[in-house]
Amino acid sequence: MLEQLQKLREEALAALGTARGREALEEFRIRYLGRKSGFISLMRGIGSLPEAERPLAGAEANRIRTELEGLLAEKLQEAGAQGQGRRVTVDSSLPGRTRPLGHVHPVTRVMGEICAVFEGLGFTVAEGPDVELDFYNFEALNIPAHHPARDMHDTFYVKPGVLLRTHTSPMQIRAMQASKPPLRMIAPGKVYRCDSDITHTPMFHQVEGFLVDERVSFSELKGVLRVFVSRIFEEDVAIRFRPSFFPFTEPSAEVDIACVICGGKGCRVCKGSGWLEILGAGMIDPEVFKSVGYDAERCSGFAFGLGVERITMLKYGINDIRLFYENDLRFLKQF
């Protein structure tokens, strides 16, 4: 019986190899797999075999049948694809049926990316009020009234002593007043300055960050900002710290990255310097600690503040900051 089955299989494989077209394949099916085929009659004969031979013969017959059916199906499919029958094929070049999907504003998106980097480093995120007291915005940050550093901030006032925050730094004071070190926090939000031209809008976004503990050093500030810059821009973008002045940090630094437009060779965007200023930072001034009742001898910390629009503009090559607030869909849909 096994021999017969094997012979039949070989014969069938040879026939299938030469069969061309759907009609020939149908003929093959009737001849080898149909009800009246030799194969089926052979299988019927299995029942009359001695009991010991039956399982083996049955299994072999089934294997061959499955094999032939599979090969036939493949052949049939091939024949179909060759356009033998009248099949309707889609014009796959036509557009897909998309559902409308919106996106967040580019500033929100970059703000989220920035926050995510610091959240990954274990910083808490908190937001403060936009309408702020002079005390938090200036006084407690070591910017007393009549200090020339106030010239660095063109301030909107709501009434004497109440203003629109000019930076997100007031959150340093609010957070330190509310808890004791160690602290690490970022404060994203809107800030306001009365200034408006191609590079300034009267409202923009900042992310403030600070870390306070015992024996925090400037080299750690450099480390954290290095991580940040690598995550937001290229992994190995050149970065430099240079001395600057903020009343609430000492030493203070401005942080530049190699110009993302020209790669440091010098262009219009970096004004030929090869560097782009992206954030301000420094070690928290002891006066700030005093204003919140911390012992400036026992703790130290660093703080940094960055402009989200500026980073967004650099990231996407946007050349006019005012585009962010026109909410032109032709602009928004690019991000």
Add this chain to the structure above:
Amino acid sequence: MKLTVNWLREYVDCALEPKAIADRLTMLGLEVDAVEPLHAGLDRVVVARIEEVTPHPDADRLVLCQANIGTEVVPVVCGAPNARAGLLSALALPGAKLPGGEIRRSKIRGQVSAGMFCSGKDLGIGADNDGIVELPAGMTPGVDIRVALGLADTMIEIDLTPNRPDCASVVGIAREIAGATGGRLLRERLPAPPALAAHGLPFTVVVEDGDACPRYMARLIRDVRVGPSPAWLRNRLQAVGLRPISNVVDITNYVLLTLGQPLHAFDFDRLAGGIVVRRAHPGERITTLDGVARELTPEMLLICDQVQPMAVAGVMGGGASEVSDATVNVLLESAHFNPVSIRKTSRALRLSTDSSYRFERGVDPALPPVAMEMAVRLIHELCGGVVCSGGYDLGGDTIAPPPPIILRRRRVCDLLGVQLSAERIAELLNSIEITTTVDDAENMTVQPPSFRIDIEREVDCIEEIARLVGYDAIPVTLPRVPMSFAPVDAGRSLAAAVSGIMTANGFWEAVNYSFVSPAHCDILKLAAEDAARATLPLLNPIAENQAVMRSLLLPGLLENTARNINYQQYDVRLYETGKVFVNRGEELPEETRMLAAVLSGRRNPDTPLLYDQGEKVDFFDCKGVVDALVAELRLQEVTYGCDRPAAHADPDQFCRVLLDNVEVGCFGRLLPAVAQAYGIKQDLWFIEINLDALQAGRAATPIFRELPRFPSVSRDVALVIADEVRGDEVIRAVTEMRQKLVEDVQIFDVYRGKPVADGYKSLGIAIRYRSPEKTLDEATVDKVHDKIIQTVLSRFSGRLREE
């Protein structure tokens, strides 16, 4: 602060190129904004000798010169009266960019001219325009005119931070460069002031307010010849953007820029009896040098004679005693004023000058005698003045050196994260003239110099050390801090969740200014008692349409919509999440986080045209978004109320959103008249939700329910009922029967019109039945279904629709 490299090199021994100097300054914290070679346009102007002059054949007033420019002799047409053979002058060759324009090779009345001989004015280096420049004999033809005239120099502009008034001077910058490069500060170039005695002088000086004016020096210079300054002085001032005025005034400006000490020169003969330094009397006025008559207030410090104010101290002089061409005798002031007093005055008068800029930041109190000496010597040299011996120096002896500071090496190393020895620290500080006494390996005493008013504390010294070591030399490490769990800000995560839902529904996020026009409340026809009318005005808005803090988000989105429609973006779906501000009088305003959205135009704006049937959005697109928010945010107990319309919404298409029966928002169609007021001529639907109010209504973690094990059975039915019966009443009528087998009830069709009678509608209802215990049979379902239909029909007096 602007200066030139040559000027700088007078005070520091430094061979670095201008660009390298600029880089050093930037890395010292003196950020260089610009490095500009001076007279760059004169690069094609050379020394030329006129070899021969012949008359121009076709012009009486022109001559034809043969100009030797070293390598060749070229023809130049010239009209200057002093053009003559043998003269050395400045010749601008083709391509030279003079202040008056670019020089080209040309033909003048038929004669070729390969350049132009220039006057001082043509070159932009003087006012002289009577003839061409006459250069001294011995200069070599062909040499760059900038080299020949000593004009080759580079201007450097520095953006000074407010803590470094000492660097608002050439000498201050020179000191920094000396420290950073190891070069030497050329101290010997600064004059040593003599001791001054006040007896026998023909004037008196009285300082009435020693707090506001801790030091006042005055000297008299007689027989001064006021006139234009020499070229070198004019060039220096022009190079840094100052207009030369007269030799005396130019000298005071030159000393101010060189040393950082503001000076003032009075016409001595116009002072009545000497100087009184006092506060203004109520109602006093002065006309300052800029010709403006100014009202003075008693907190302003003045320099007066016995009769009237002569100058606003440290800010600007007065016209009454201004040095003019007629001035013969000059009284020179070199003083020290209180920074806060100057700043208040400068602010009150809205008058900022080179002098007030320095005084309000802090000038070295030891500087007045040095500046006085430099100035009187220059006046003697350049204006022929005779300096009267003696002079006043009131308060000079009372100025104490700044208190010493204890500096701990350990503290320096800890704060910077870099290891430095006490010797190295001392060396760094000494390099910028900060003296130190090393007490032991760990401690030293620092004596801040009088010119560094910003160094008062240990940390100020540490900053200097960091600056001088170089920030780049400080290693990069990461903080070692204990791990902690950062709590999540619920407001932020809700806003992020809302953003996710809105963008998934095809909305684009907008961000608008927090300040808006106060007119929006009226345009939106807000009721008088509406809380959103309590806007918070700014005291100093930059524009009328940004005059109040926004109390609503909608106006910004409506303006965005109008703008987009103007730019042919007719399909608008925008949302914004942000704060609104409600005035609470004395308290800080209430800041509430809101969501607003607008939708207008086609239903499927970003669908390829192939599939777009052009349907426009309607009320139910708008409601669908609110439904999505409710579902996705798991808001419990939300209902929509339509009993109270809003003034800015179409009353037929408006709902309020209630959470636990408290209003948290609304949505609907904007009243066409309001849309028109914003310049929007197409239908628009809006949503406004108070996000802060949603926090409480959010369900906690979802609880899993077993998946159904048996199939459901659906039954549809069409009911004809009165038109005014609302869809949700019918649904509720079904659900309130609390039939256990009912799993879901939905309206699948609403039809009005024939054959349904007027005043009625046909409502198609689909009810899905399921049992948790078994597969339902027809008979069971029919029984429940019939009961439900009968109840609903009798409740609303309806009937079944016949097919």
